[in-house]
Amino acid sequence: MGVNHKTAIVTGAGSGIGAGIAAMLAQKGANVIVLDLNRAGAEKTAGEITAAGGKAIALQVDVTSWPEVCAAVAEAARVFGTVDILVNNAGALKDSSILKMSEQDWDLVIDTCLKGSWHCCKAVLGHMRRQNFGRVVNITSRAWLGNPGQSNYSSAKAGIVGLTMSLALEFARYGVTLNIVAPGFIEAPMARRLPPETQQKVINAQPIKRPGRIEDVANAVLYFCDEDTSYVTGQILYVDGGRHVV
Ligand SMILES: NC(=O)c1ccc[n+]([C@@H]2O[C@H](COP(=O)([O-])OP(=O)(O)OC[C@H]3O[C@@H](n4cnc5c(N)ncnc54)[C@H](O)[C@@H]3O)[C@@H](O)[C@H]2O)c1
Structure with a gap:
């Protein structure tokens, strides 16, 4: 059970x-397909996994x-035979007041976070x-x-919530x-x-007053990927030190 021998695509994994x-x-x-716009980053992650004895491309x-x-999903299926898991993680930030935000900055963030997730879901869901x-x-x-x-x-990330609920x-x-x-x-x-003073403000606003670790997020993802987690769908799990409650 778990994720052993499953094939997983992780976007933005560079x-x-x-x-x-x-x-x-x-x-x-x-088996992990490390997918990223940044080739060097993707190769570094896949290289580290392989060096540790894992399987990755x-x-x-x-x-x-x-x-x-x-093409990437077809390649994943060709190399590993199937696609069982997709983690849509690729994202981009272009913060500013709406009064100063360019249309390009709106499009970049919406396209990367929301349209990118829609593309990847659309490409794997037929296999699944x-x-x-x-x-x-x-x-x-x-x-x-x-x-x-x-x-x-925020709009892109809210869109991801609607996308996930509909597809669930x-x-x-x-x-x-x-x-x-x-x-x-x-x-x-x-x-x-983020500027250091903004980082501190965010942490101060959390009930748990420390930054989260990457492993905190990875553990939450792992729970949902597990073969045994078959009765949980359309769920949102916050990994935010309790901030969403405040
Ligand atoms: N760091 C945080 O505190 C935080 C908080 C909440 C949510 N998130 C989300 O977690 C995810 C990862 O964030 P991170 O902090 O590791 O950021 P990061 O910038 O290190 O990672 C994002 C990755 O996505 C890749 N990427 C960007 N555009 C892409 C595209 N068009 N196609 C493929 N890959 C693309 C980048 O090359 C990069 O490797 C993002 O979706 C982000 O919104 C992060």
Whole structure:
């Protein structure tokens, strides 16, 4: 049971949280497709997994491109025979007040986070339906509840919630579950790009007054990916030190 011998695609796995999720899945016995726009990052993650005795391949893919995503899923199925798990983790940030936000910055964040997740779901769900098994975990953010200066990011992450809930209903009858992990402030590149005083303010606002670790997120993802987690779908698990309750 668990994820042993399952094949998992992790997007945005060339860095930060995605790299941690890929490593955790590989450590538990999954074959991992490390997918990222950044080829060097993807190769680094896959190399580290292989060096630790795991199975991984790196693919340079832009999740905003439907043909690239289709080709990557076909390659994953060719190499490992199937696709059992998808973790939609690739994301982008372009924060500013709506009054200053360009249309490009709106499109980039919506396309990377939301359209990219839709592309990847669309590309794997046919395989999963045919094999009557699948686990999809979509990484949103506590910010889907709203954050000043993040109208693009919050909208994209809220869209991921709607996408996941709809598909959870659509695919429940095929043994495919879709769930959401919503991190708060995590020791990973995206949060670390914030000004230090903002980082401290965010941590101070949390009931648990420390940054989250990448492993905290990876553990939550692992729970939803487990073959035994078959009666949980359409769920949101916050990994945010309790911030969503405040
Ligand atoms: N770090 C945090 O505190 C935090 C909090 C909440 C949610 N998240 C979410 O977790 C995820 C990972 O965040 P992170 O901090 O590890 O950031 P990160 O910037 O280290 O990782 C994002 C990865 O996505 C890749 N990527 C970007 N655009 C892509 C595209 N078009 N196609 C394929 N890959 C693409 C990047 O190359 C990068 O490797 C993101 O979805 C983010 O929104 C992070």
